[in-house]
Amino acid sequence: MRYDLDDLRLFLDIVEEGSITAGARRMHLSLPSASARVRSLEHQAGVALLIRGRRGVRPTPAGTTLARHAREVLAQTVRLESAVASYTRSPTSPLVLLGGGSAMHQLVPRALVSFLRDYPDVDVQVSESRTPQTVRTLVDGEADLGVVVDDEARGCGLEMETLGDDSLVVIGQAGGILTGRTALTYSEVAEHPLVGLDAASALRRWVEKHVGPHAPVVRYRTTVADLNVLIALAAAGVGLAVVPRRAIDPGRPLDVCELSDAWARRHLLLAWGARNGPSPPAAEALAEHLRMASNV
Known part of the structure; x- marks a missing residue:
């Protein structure tokens, strides 16, 4: 039995997206072409690989097995191509x-x-x-x-x-002024002393762009260049901080509060x-x- 590598890539994209349409889009294929490839793959395997429903598709047990092995095959293929290409690729072209x-x-x-x-x-x-x-x-x-x-x-x-998701939240010392709060606006956060990133940082400039010219005046007790340092300062009770939720270590003792402004959802x-x-x-x-x- 021979499997086409592009068919395997398409099948993985469909499984990850939960949709033949979305999988086809990632492979730059039309929906009819992608559907035909999936049917051919199922015919070749001799078993149904996808359960189709009104809200999308999900893999059958056989499809889950195929997806697992397909990932391994494609990863090995990329390693092979990379190893061979290393003999012709300029070392100055990372x-x-x-x-x-x-x-x-x-x-x-x-x-x-x-x-x-x-x-x-x-x-x-x-x-x-x-x-x-x-x-x-x-x-x-x-x-x-x-x-x-x-x-x-x-x-x-x-x-x-x-x-x-890269939504922003406000953090502070565990048991501090955020205790019992579930959500705050940026204007409410700005009523308290803050610690922040340097003025030239991408996150700081992004926030200032979205709060606009009428933003409340913020008192920064200090500014730093690194998110790790910023989170450590907030955890120590130096001031509140606005950070991406994904940057927070779940095991770190912190109070975390939603930032309710619409622009904080990103x-x-x-x-x-x-x-x-x-x-x-x-x-x-x-x-x-x-x-x-x-x-x-």
Whole structure:
């Protein structure tokens, strides 16, 4: 029995999206073409692989088994292609990955650890960049991948997919002034002393852009360059802080309160650089590691 690698990629995309339509979109296929490929795959396997319903699809037990082995096969294929390509690829041409401060806190480092360990022949150049600059660089074809914030990346014409929630919350010392509160507006937060990121940081500039010119005057007791330091200061009771929820260690003793302003609800997107033809296999592999890291 022979399986087509593109059919396996399509099947994995469908399983991950829970929809044949969404899976087809990720593979740049029409819905009829994707449906025909799935039927052919089921015919070849001799068993149903998907349970189809009005709200989408889910894998059968056989489909779950196929998906698990397909991931292993495709990962091995990328390693093979990468190993062979290393003999022709210039050592001065690493993959280029851009991301904002929120992505650089946990998501990108986690993905890099697993990717660089699995692909010793591939180098990655990583730079912190605000979403508007990241989008411009990707549009110019000067980067392979970027992790961007959804509301600043709309309408740019790049291929993008959602990585995960990146909503903002307010944090403070456990048992402190946030105790018993479930949600606050930014104006209410600004009534208290804060600790924040440096004025040039992507997150600080993003918040100030969205609160607008009539934002309340904020007293920052101090500003720092690193989210880890910022969270430690808030945990110590120095002041409240506005941070992405995904940046918080669940085991850390903190009071966490929703930020109820509509602009605090945001998502991280994975954006692909403009290119002619298919993405390099190594870029596809790095994208998969970013997806896996976002689900941890």
